Amino acid sequence: MKKILFPIFAMLLLLTGCGDFLEETSQDEIRPTSTEDIASVLYSSAYPYLFSSDGYLILLTDEVENHQYTLASYEDRMAKGKPVYCFSKTMFDGDESFIPDENSWKNYYTLIKGCNVVMDYIDEMKGKEEDRRFISGQARALRAYYYLRLLMIYCLPYDESIADSELGLSHITSSHVSDNYPNRETLRATYDFVESELKQASQELEGFVPTTIYRITKPAVDVLLSRLYLYEKKWDKVIEYASTAIANGPKLADFKTLGSLGVYDVNTTTEVIWNYAGAPRGSDYIQSTNMVSGGYLPYNLSANVMNMYEAGDMRNCTTPVYSKKYVGGYASGGFYVQKILSYSSQNGENGVRMSEAYLNRAEAYAQKGDNANALADLNQLRENRFAAASYQPLNITNNEELKMFVRDERQRELVWEGGFRWMDIKRYNLSVTHVFTDEDGSQTTYTLQAGDPLYALPIPHDAISKNPNLKQNKR
Numbered sequence: 001m002k003k004i005l006f007p008i009f010a011m012l013l014l015l016t017g018c019g020d021f022l023e024e025t026s027q028d029e030i031r032p033t034s035t036e037d038i039a040s041v042l043y044s045s046a047y048p049y050l051f052s053s054d055g056y057l058i059l060l061t062d063e064v065e066n067h068q069y070t071l072a073s074y075e076d077r078m079a080k081g082k083p084v085y086c087f088s089k090t091m092f093d094g095d096e097s098f099i100p101d102e103n104s105w106k107n108y109y110t111l112i113k114g115c116n117v118v119m120d121y122i123d124e125m126k127g128k129e130e131d132r133r134f135i136s137g138q139a140r141a142l143r144a145y146y147y148l149r150l151l152m153i154y155c156l157p158y159d160e161s162i163a164d165s166e167l168g169l170s171h172i173t174s175s176h177v178s179d180n181y182p183n184r185e186t187l188r189a190t191y192d193f194v195e196s197e198l199k200q201a202s203q204e205l206e207g208f209v210p211t212t213i214y215r216i217t218k219p220a221v222d223v224l225l226s227r228l229y230l231y232e233k234k235w236d237k238v239i240e241y242a243s244t245a246i247a248n249g250p251k252l253a254d255f256k257t258l259g260s261l262g263v264y265d266v267n268t269t270t271e272v273i274w275n276y277a278g279a280p281r282g283s284d285y286i287q288s289t290n291m292v293s294g295g296y297l298p299y300n301l302s303a304n305v306m307n308m309y310e311a312g313d314m315r316n317c318t319t320p321v322y323s324k325k326y327v328g329g330y331a332s333g334g335f336y337v338q339k340i341l342s343y344s345s346q347n348g349e350n351g352v353r354m355s356e357a358y359l360n361r362a363e364a365y366a367q368k369g370d371n372a373n374a375l376a377d378l379n380q381l382r383e384n385r386f387a388a389a390s391y392q393p394l395n396i397t398n399n400e401e402l403k404m405f406v407r408d409e410r411q412r413e414l415v416w417e418g419g420f421r422w423m424d425i426k427r428y429n430l431s432v433t434h435v436f437t438d439e440d441g442s443q444t445t446y447t448l449q450a451g452d453p454l455y456a457l458p459i460p461h462d463a464i465s466k467n468p469n470l471k472q473n474k475r
Contacts, residue, residue, distance in 0.1 A: 035127030038118055039135055045114030046142050047214070050345060052278045053107040054153060057419040059084040059285060060448070061432060063411070065302040067334065068437040075439070078298035081285040085299065086436055086446045089475040092460040104153050105463045108146040109172065115143035116175040130207075137204030141216045143173075144197035145224060147190065151231075152419050154473065155187055156456045157426040158232050163188035167456075167471060181469040191232060198225050213266045213275050219249035220274040220352040226360040231427065238364035242357040249273050252354050252384045255314040255325055262325065264340035264349045271355065277348030298437075300334035301327060301416070308412055312390020315412060326415060337416035355381055355413050356420075363406045371402055378409060385413070426455045 032038045043049075058064055059081050066085060069078050080099055083091040092102055101107075118139040122132050147169060156166050168190025170182035185193070198221055205218040222245035229237035253263050253271035261268045266275050285299050306327065309316035315326040317335070329335050340349045358381045365374035379393045396402045407428060414420040425432060431450045437443050448454060453474040464470055 032121070033124075033126055035122075035125045035131040035135060038122055038125045039131075041114070042118045042135055042139055046111060046118055046139055048111060048142075048276045048278070048350070050277055051107070051111070051350075052101050054101075054104045054149065054419055055278075056081075056084045056102050056285065057153070057422040058416055059299065060087070061421040061425060062430075063302055063305050063415055063421050064299050064434075065304075066298055066434065066436050067300060068439070068441055069298040074298055077285055078439075081299055082436065085434055086444075087432075087434070087448045087452075087454055089454065089458065092458050094461050103460045103462060104150070105460050108150050112143055112146050112172060113175060115139045115146070116173060119143070119173070120175050133204050134208045137201045137208060138216055140197050140204065141201035141221050141224075144194050144201060144221075145216070147194050147197070148224065148228060149419070151190060151194070152423045153457055154459055155190070157423075157429075158187060158191055163191070167473070170467075170470065181467045183469045184471055191228070194228055195225070198228065213272055214346055216274045216352075219245045222248070223273065223352050223354075223357050223360075226357060230360045230363060231423070233367070235364040235367050238360050242361035242364070245273075245357045246354070246361070249354055249357065252358070252381060254384045255386075256384075256388055258325070260341070262338065262340040262349075263353065263355075264347070264351075265342050266347055267342070271353045273352045273354065275347060275351040277344065277346050278350050297330065297334055297336075300330075301336055305411065305415055306335060308408060310390075312387045313385060313412070314387055315385055315415075339417065349417065359406070359410050359413060363403075363410075366399065366403045366406050369399055371397065371399055374402055374406065378406065381409070381413065 032041060064085070066078075066081075069075065082088075084102075118135060122136050122139070125132060125135075150169050155168055156162065164186055166187040167184045168187040170184050171190070171193055172182055202218055202221045202225065205216075205221060208215075208217055210217065222241045226238050226242035226245065229235075229241065250270045250273060253269040255263075258269065263269050263271055264275065266272050306316070309327070317325075317327045317329050326337050326339055327335055328338055338349075340347065358377045362374045362377035362381075365371075365377065375394050375396065382394070383391055394405070396405055407424065410424060411421060424430075429450045431452075432448045434446045435443050436446060456473040458473055458475055459470065464472055
C-alpha cells in the first residue's frame, strides 16, 4: 500500500509543511518507516527530476547574440528573453515577460525542502546503517549543490575583502514549519556552510556505488568541492579535490570514438559522473535543431565563441565529419549548442562531468605558476576533443598567457552549460555588451559593466513579497 501511495505523498509533500505532514497520525498508511520508504521520498522530492530552472543565465553572457527573428512564431520567445538579455534591473519583478523557470529562488528552495525532509527523518527509518548513511549523503550533497547554484545566481563573486559584509543566502536546514522568517547570512557563512555540507556528504557517500548514473556520488561531490574552492581561489584545495575526483571518477570521453552522439549521452559516453534531466537546452528562449521549423531565431550562439574553436576541434560543427558534438548550425542560419541527442525523462544536459575537474585543476595550477601541470591537464582534455590528425600539444611558457588560455578553454568546453560562463564572467570581473534588434530592425546596445551590482541577480519579487526579512540585492 505504501508504494502505491508514494506518488500522492510526494505531491502532498511539496504542498504542505513537509515535516509536519510526516507526523500526521491520520496518514499512517503512507508515513515512511523504512530506508526504502525514505529513499522514495529522496528520489521524488529531493532529486531534480525533469527540473528546469536558470536556463536564462545563457542570455546574460557573451555566448549569445540577438538577431531579428524571421518567423512570427518566434515573437514570444524573443519577448521572454529580452529583459534578461538587455540586463533589465526589473527582469524578475513579474512586470515584464517573467516565466516560472526564471524563479530560481523558489525552484531551488523547493528542492532543498525535499532534502530537508529526508535529513530530518532518516535516523528514524528502519534498515541498515549503511543505507541510512548513503541516503543521508545523497540528500546532503544535493542540498549543497542547490545552495551552490543559488550562490552562482544571487550572490556576488567570492572575495575575502567582502565576504563578511556582502549577503549570502538564507540557510534553511529543517523541513518543520516555523513562524520565523529567515534572514540572509553573510557570503562567507554561506560558502562555509556549503563547504561543510559537501565535505560531510563526501564522507557519507564513501563506498556508495549506485546502479544508475542518475544518483549523486562521492566523485561528483569531489568535483563540486573543487568548484567551490575555485570560486574561493583556494588553489591547493582545488587541486586536492579535483585530483581525488580524477583518480576515482570515470575517464574523459574520447570524441574520436563517440560517433554522432553527444557528451551527455550517458549510454555511450564515459565522462558523465551524475546526470539529471530538464527541459531541452534553453527551450524558453533558444531552440535545439530538432525543434526548428525554419527561419532565423532571435537568440543564437555568438560569433565570438564560434571563432574560438581551432581547426580540427571536434566540439565545433565546422570540423569535417564530426558535426554537432557541441556546436551545430541551423539550416536557416545561426548556431546553437547541443551536448546530447537522446533527451528523455531521465537523460539531459545537466549534472557533473569529468572535464570540469581537469579545467578546475588546470586553472589552479596556472594560478600557482605551475605551468607544466596546468599544460598536462589541458592537453589531456584537448587530446580527447580533437581529430587525431589535427591535434598538437600545447606548449605555452608565459604564465599570464597560460591563465588566459585556461579561461578560453573553459568557454570552449563548457559553452552554454550549467551557468559556468555566467559565474566565470563574475569571477574574472568581465563586462558584457549585447546588441538587441527590435522587430523593425532597429538596434540598441546594452552593457553590463565589470563589477556591476547585477552580478548578484535580483531575487524574484514573489520571494521578496513573502518574506519581510529577505533583503533584495542592490541594483
